[in-house]
Amino acid sequence: MEEIKFHQANITQLEIKNVLNILNSGWLTTGPIVKKFENNFLKLFKKKFYCSAVNSCTSGLFLALKSIGIGKNDEVITTDLTFTSTVSSIYHCGAKPIIVDIDSNTFNISFESIKKKITKKTKCIIVVHYAGLPADIEKIYRYAKKRNIKVIEDAAHCLPTLFKGNYIGENYSDATVFSFYATKTLTTGEGGLVLSKNKKIIDYIKLNSLHGINKNTYDRYIKIKKNSKYDVINAGYKFNLTDLSASIGLAQLKLLKKNYLLRKKIAQIYFKYLKHHLIELPKKDDFEKKNSWHLFVIKVTKSKKKTRDGLVKHLINKKIGTSIHYVPIHRHSFWKKKLKISNKNFPNTEKAYNEILSLPIYPNLKKVQVKRIIKEIINYLN
Numbered sequence: 455m456e457e458i459k460f461h462q463a464n465i466t467q468l469e470i471k472n473v474l475n476i477l478n479s480g481w482l483t484t485g486p487i488v489k490k491f492e493n494n495f496l497k498l499f500k501k502k503f504y505c506s507a508v509n510s511c512t513s514g515l516f517l518a519l520k521s522i523g524i525g526k527n528d529e530v531i532t533t534d535l536t537f538t539s540t541v542s543s544i545y546h547c548g549a550k551p552i553i554v555d556i557d558s559n560t561f562n563i564s565f566e567s568i569k570k571k572i573t574k575k576t577k578c579i580i581v582v583h584y585a586g587l588p589a590d591i592e593k594i595y596r597y598a599k600k601r602n603i604k605v606i607e608d609a610a611h612c613l614p615t616l617f618k619g620n621y622i623g624e625n626y627s628d629a630t631v632f633s634f635y636a637t638k639t640l641t642t643g644e645g646g647l648v649l650s651k652n653k654k655i656i657d658y659i660k661l662n663s664l665h666g667i668n669k670n671t672y673d674r675y676i677k678i679k680k681n682s683k684y685d686v687i688n689a690g691y692k693f694n695l696t697d698l699s700a701s702i703g704l705a706q707l708k709l710l711k712k713n714y715l716l717r718k719k720i721a722q723i724y725f726k727y728l729k730h731h732l733i734e735l736p737k738k739d740d741f742e743k744k745n746s747w748h749l750f751v752i753k754v755t756k757s758k759k760k761t762r763d764g765l766v767k768h769l770i771n772k773k774i775g776t777s778i779h780y781v782p783i784h785r786h787s788f789w790k791k792k793l794k795i796s797n798k799n800f801p802n803t804e805k806a807y808n809e810i811l812s813l814p815i816y817p818n819l820k821k822v823q824v825k826r827i828i829k830e831i832i833n834y835l836n
């Protein structure tokens with residue numbers, strides 16, 4: 455029986471050629487290829503933006519929060535259904551993460567729950583667009599702006615998510631952070647990028663992702679005519695993306711649309727054939743919100759004999775990989791203790807957690823494989 459992995463990166467000869475060029479070039483770390491990648495990334499957006507590539511979405515979120523002055527005594531609101539780093543980035547700034555429940559229809563952060571948690575200490579809201587489906591970002595941003603609260607988008611799942619015809623990040627936040635982690639829709643192996651209209655935010659991130667040094671390393675070592683002296687003007691971090699990684703990103707940017715269409719096609723097959731009374735499918739695209747289809751998350755309604763966990767076991771036996779996004783923040787021992795939160799505070803996430811299942815969806819997944827996944831799900835549920 456052929457194994458169907460939950461995820462497999464789509465690497466073409468273009469990525470391989472780009473990496474070989476870097477290996478042969480004599481310059482492996484941050485330099486001209488990162489710059490080129492940043493410039494090409496900015497071409498996705500209609501308005502004038504600035505951006506800084508970093509070594510992960512996690513470090514990008516952290517620096518974005520620092521750049522807007524988040525620190526001790528501040529509160530930052532975010533969703534319960536996310537990866538731990540959305541929350542740890544707040545925690546490492548010295549601020550208090552305020553975790554709120556999700557909207558059970560979309561799995562995105564609940565606007566009503568946000569409103570209940572606003573205090574004088576609320577300085578920022580981090581909005582995650584779960585699985586690639588846009589959250590109610592316009593509503594949240596307008597509400598936050600009136601109260602002088604900043605909004606950062608955790609766009610780890612969002613290439614290319616569209617809200618009202620524009621890419622996520624275009625209109626409704628102070629900064630947007632993307633992930634180029636190995637499983638993401640655009641990968642550099644590990645990597646991330648912060649996008650903002652505010653040059654000060656990006657200047658802060660550029661400076662502090664490379665030690666707080668006022669001159670970049672490439673200029674110091676390679677441009678011989680330039681003065682190689684430098685000054686440390688802040689106690690920065692080591693969060694830079696390398697040219698090696700950016701060279702993969704350059705190729706992946708070229709394939710962004712093609713890979714999106716291939717994932718969309720897989721989503722359409724799931725929509726067409728995955729039909730069962732115990733299964734609920736994700737929200738379909740509509741005029742306003744278009745999913746990137748980074749994840750295809752189904753809900754398995756518990757019945758007397760059938761459960762989500764039973765389905766996972768069945769699929770493992772059939773050599774089909776799946777995943778659960780995510781174990782909610784309130785269920786992790788560290789956050790539970792540190793933030794004094796429990797199941798009772800998050801009825802929607804708690805329910806979702808027992809029902810959600812992420813199915814394989816990636817460009818090189820074949821139609822026959824998708825059909826086999828569907829067949830095995832139906833076999834189990836019947």
Ligand SMILES: Cc1ncc(COP(=O)(O)O)c(C=O)c1O
Pocket residue numbers: 509510511512513536537539540582608610611632633634635645646
């Ligand atoms: C919603 C969300 N935010 C942040 C991250 C962190 O991304 P990275 O691994 O690039 O730091 C992830 C990674 O899976 C994620 O899913």
